[in-house]
Amino acid sequence: MKVVTTVKEVRDYVKQWKKNGETVGFVPTMGYLHEGHGSLITAARNNNDRVVVSIFVNPMQFGPTEDLESYPRDLEKDSKYCESLGADLIFHPEPSEMYHDDFSTYVDMSVLTEELCGLSRPVHFRGVCTVVNKLFNIVQPDRAYFGEKDAQQLAIIKHMVQDLNMDIEVIGCPIVREEDGLAKSSRNTYLSLEERKAALILSQTVELCKKLIADGETDADVVVSKMKENIEKEPLAKIDYVKAVNGLTMQQQKEIKAPMLIAMAVYIGKTRLIDNYILG
Numbered sequence: 001m002k003v004v005t006t007v008k009e010v011r012d013y014v015k016q017w018k019k020n021g022e023t024v025g026f027v028p029t030m031g032y033l034h035e036g037h038g039s040l041i042t043a044a045r046n047n048n049d050r051v052v053v054s055i056f057v058n059p060m061q062f063g064p065t066e067d068l069e070s071y072p073r074d075l076e077k078d079s080k081y082c083e084s085l086g087a088d089l090i091f092h093p094e095p096s097e098m099y100h101d102d103f104s105t106y107v108d109m110s111v112l113t114e115e116l117c118g119l120s121r122p123v124h125f126r127g128v129c130t131v132v133n134k135l136f137n138i139v140q141p142d143r144a145y146f147g148e149k150d151a152q153q154l155a156i157i158k159h160m161v162q163d164l165n166m167d168i169e170v171i172g173c174p175i176v177r178e179e180d181g182l183a184k185s186s187r188n189t190y191l192s193l194e195e196r197k198a199a200l201i202l203s204q205t206v207e208l209c210k211k212l213i214a215d216g217e218t219d220a221d222v223v224v225s226k227m228k229e230n231i232e233k234e235p236l237a238k239i240d241y242v243k244a245v246n247g248l249t250m251q252q253q254k255e256i257k258a259p260m261l262i263a264m265a266v267y268i269g270k271t272r273l274i275d276n277y278i279l280g
């Protein structure tokens, strides 16, 4: 496995592979890898001749008061992990390699980006769409793998690929959780011991949501308000949003009906965590 930092190096590898008729699977990440990322790399490994993982903490998707500087990084550990999962190439560029001084082209999607996380993180999805577009142009993958943990992001990337006629198959992979249910996240490292316990309220509320729906509740407002009530029982939790939306358009939906995304963002102390349930 190679670790490269320039666009040219990635292009040279990919060109050679494509010349040999090999397919390329791609896993974009911000690093500090865990088994959630690992599941995407394994899925890519199982279905492609070559696997590229990008590790890039993308400044463009962080708001001015967000955690760009403190975001955890550990390239050495990440490299070993990727190698153990059979990745062929890590692309780990500096921000200056991705964004030259005169950078001025953005991918700005409407509608899907204006709900859920888009409301509390106004510049986030413009940064995500722009960097993923650039990474797709650099890596030219046949397939790209994204986690359902970031369900809105997954829907947005699928939509972007369709809107912009990109010849890439976007594959969603299920949420990987800790044994006690907490969705794995690089940001979990921010949690104190007490907060780590409190963070279980997210997965417990996902379970409550599943149960309400399995028991026949069809009114999304009822489900959402019961979920909010449950989160409010946890003193360290502060709700950013809990919403039930159409799984494709991200627009609010009254009736529990697939395709549907019931998603939440909750602050545990200063750490903003997300979790969700995808129906259909």
Ligand code: AMP
Binding pocket: 028, 029, 030, 031, 035, 036, 037, 039, 040, 145, 146, 147, 148, 149, 150, 173, 174, 175, 176, 177, 183, 184, 185, 186
């Ligand atoms: P990140 O490094 O947080 O930008 O995540 C990179 C990719 O890994 C995204 O497609 C995420 O949705 C995915 N991912 C992160 N955490 C998990 C998880 N717990 N289960 C599945 N996929 C995940």
